[in-house]
Amino acid sequence: MQRLEVALRELRYARGFAFVQDVSYVGFLDRVRQGELRLRAAGLWDVPHPWLNLFLPRPRVLDFAAGVFHGILRRSGNAGAMGPVLIYPMNRNKWNGGTSAVLPEEEEVFYTVGILRSSTDGGQMLSRLEEPNEEIKRFCKEAGIPCVQYLPYYPGQDGWEKKHFGPAKWARFLQRKEKYNPKAILSRGQRIFTSPLA
Secondary structure (H helix, E strand, O other): OHHHHHHHHOOOOOOOOOOOOOOOHHHHHOHHHHHHHHHHHOOOOOOOOOOEEEEEEHHHHHHHHHHHHHHHHHHOHHHOOOOOEEEEEEEHHHOOOOOOOOOOOOOOEEEEEEEOOOOOOOOOOHHHHHHHHHHHHHHHHHHOOOOEEOOOOOOOHHHHHHHHHHHHHHHHHHHHHHHHOOOOOOOHHHOOOOOOOO
């Protein structure tokens, strides 16, 4: 707790508004499951979740915050503020470079930002929740923030190959797919591969 107090002293925030919950490591890892159980009990789990998960390079996090948190999400009102926003710093050296995850180029430290909203009115609010996601991606592109969307949606294989993976990473991804899942059993929902490779 003393280390936390030292870290908090360096932050600029209104004293008294810090929310601290001391949980075990396993409790931290299982925190989403507890939320899921509460939402299921209330009948709010099986609804559309237009979540937006991005990897951002460290040098551009403040630009992103100014444009997105203080701009887009604030302007979008209730449609932008329904659900938690998670921000975590990550170290590239903790990621296995052989995975298929696409990370920001050449940044040792990058951030993952998760804007996790749910359409709780049976889906009628879904488009109002998706619009800020598209606006955030446009803002990043126009501002030159080289973000990478984690688990994006593309309607077909071409988008995955050209927009997400790029030629070098796509070749390695395709090679692994041919070796470990040639009948494309595991990826139909993401439309990366819609028919068997063999």
